[in-house]
Amino acid sequence: MTDAQHFFDYARRQFNEIADEVEHHFDLVTNQLREWMPADVRMYRAAPAPPKRLPPPTTLQVVQRWMSRHKALTAACLTFLLTGSVGALVYVNNKQYRRKRRAKKSASGARTDVVVIAGAVASPLTNALYMDLERRGFVVYVVTNTPDQEHYIRTQNRVDLLPLQLNLVDPYAAQEQLARFHSLLAREHLAFDEAEPHKLNFVGMIIVPDTQSTLARIDEISSEEWSDALNAKVLNTIATTQLFLPSITEHKAKILILTPSVTPSLKPPAHGIESTVYGALEGFTASLAAELKESGVYLSHFKLGNIDIPAITARQHWQGSAGARLKATPVRRLQDSVFDALVSRRPSRTWHVGRGSLAYDFIGNWMPASAVAWMMGVVRKSAPPVVEDMHGSEIESLTWEKIDQEGV
Structure with a gap:
């Protein structure tokens, strides 16, 4: 054994003894x-850590737990709320009506209050509007x-229902x-002698353009x-509206344009003139509304559906025409x-306003053209022939009824 090895062995023994x-x-x-150390301190330190406390339940969890524990009472409350909401809605609608x-x-x-109506004078729809407005207290021109x-107009024998002659051929x-x-x-006007003058x-x-036309293909x-x-x-x-625009802007009068929208929304075959007229009037209405908004004048576009006009319904019954299976909207709703x-x-x-107005407007704008064409194909198979000697409003009513019967 060398001296160096002897020295290392001695150092290892000394290190082990010290350790x-x-x-x-x-x-x-x-x-x-x-x-x-006291005994209670030793027990405390030896005890395990307490478990973590859960967070308090949320309001939704409390409600869910309560509903799960009281199922019968929950069902009764929901039924009461549902029936109460429906009843309140019906009550409000009836009161509004x-x-x-x-x-x-x-x-x-x-x-x-003065109202001007421009449209087909003898049309049952126009007639129902100006007669109703006169009964409600307006001076109707x-x-x-x-x-x-x-x-x-003069034969209607209404004091506040007056004709307003307008020659569109001669602008002067x-x-x-x-x-x-x-x-x-x-x-200023006087209702009677010594009465307070008023303006x-x-x-x-109210503009009621005639958009109806005879059924014919484009090439015909x-x-x-x-x-x-x-x-x-x-x-x-357009010319009538332009002539009244100065008075409308001055008095901040409303403009109401009423057009049937069921057939133009679907754009069926053989209705080229009607669809074109409706599209032109819709574009004119949109542009006019944007221009008048800056002047504080409001324009409303009434898209009409199937409306039950008594004059048309009575004539159809007299002619023996079959009534619609789906009840049309009363003309009172349009008047209101x-x-x-x-x-x-x-x-x-x-x-x-009117049955089918909103539904067919959505169908024509958002549904695929193939689905609309299929729908119109179904209508064409079962639709009765249109009588040629009927007025435009009567043709319009029958068209609404046919589409409501087969399309809804």
């Missing part, structure tokens, strides 16, 4: 501390273009005729028929909507 002595010393110190709608009057009891139309004559209407609105208030103009319609239809149904409506739009401070931009 043993240090370990023995720490054991003695630990035993002395354990004996000196039955409430009296009357135009304002002056302190002397005279009528002050009906735009007439011929002496026969003026005579027809039309301006003179409207000048008399402007002066009527500007000057007339132009509240709105001559250029003269296209020209006559666009002139009579589109250009006359027109009144609400006239007196509202901010009327809605679009009004859907």
Whole structure:
């Protein structure tokens, strides 16, 4: 054994002896501390850590637990809420439907609100509108273009239902005729002697363009028929509106445009003129509404569905026509909507009135063309032939009924 190896062995033995002595010393110190420490402290330190507390339940969890414990009471409460909500909705609708709608009057009891209606004078729809507005207390002026139309209005024997002659062929004559209407609105009126003078208030103009036409394919319609239809149904409506725009802007009157929307929304075959006229009027209405909004004038577009007009229904029964299986919307609902739009401070931009108006508007705008074509194919197979000598409004009503019967 060399000296170096002997030295390393001696150093290892010394290190092991020192480590043993240090370990023995720490054991003695630990035993002395354990004996000196109280018993309760030792038990506390030896006890395990308490479990973590769960967070408090949320409101939703509390409600769910309560509902699971009281299922019968929960079902009763839900039934009560459902029936109560339906009952409240029916009550509000009935109250809204039955409430009296009357135009304002002056302190002397005279009528002050003026409404102008432009449309087919003898149309059952137009007739139902101006007769109802006159009964509600408006001074109603009906735009007439011929002496026969003026005579027809005068034969109604209503004091506040008056014709307003307007010659659209001669613009200068039309301006003179409207000048008399402007002066009527500007000057003061007396209901009777010694009564307080009052002025007339132009509240709105109702436009009911005739969009109906005979059924024909595009290749069967001559250029003269296209020209006559666009002139009579589109250009006359635009010209009439332009003539009244100064008065409408001055008095902040409402503009209401009423058009049937079921057939134009679906755009079926053989309705090219009707779809074109409706599209032109819709574009004109949108542009006019955007322009008048800057002046504080509101324009409302009424998209009409299947409406039960008593004059048409009575004539159909007299002719022996079969009634619709789906009940149409009463014309009273349209009359109430027109009144609400006239007196509202901010009327809605679009009004859907009549069965099928909203549904077919959605179908025509969002459903695929193939689905709409299939639907119209079903209608064509079962639709009765259209009588050619009927008025436009009667054809319109029958079209609505056919689509409602087969499409809904």
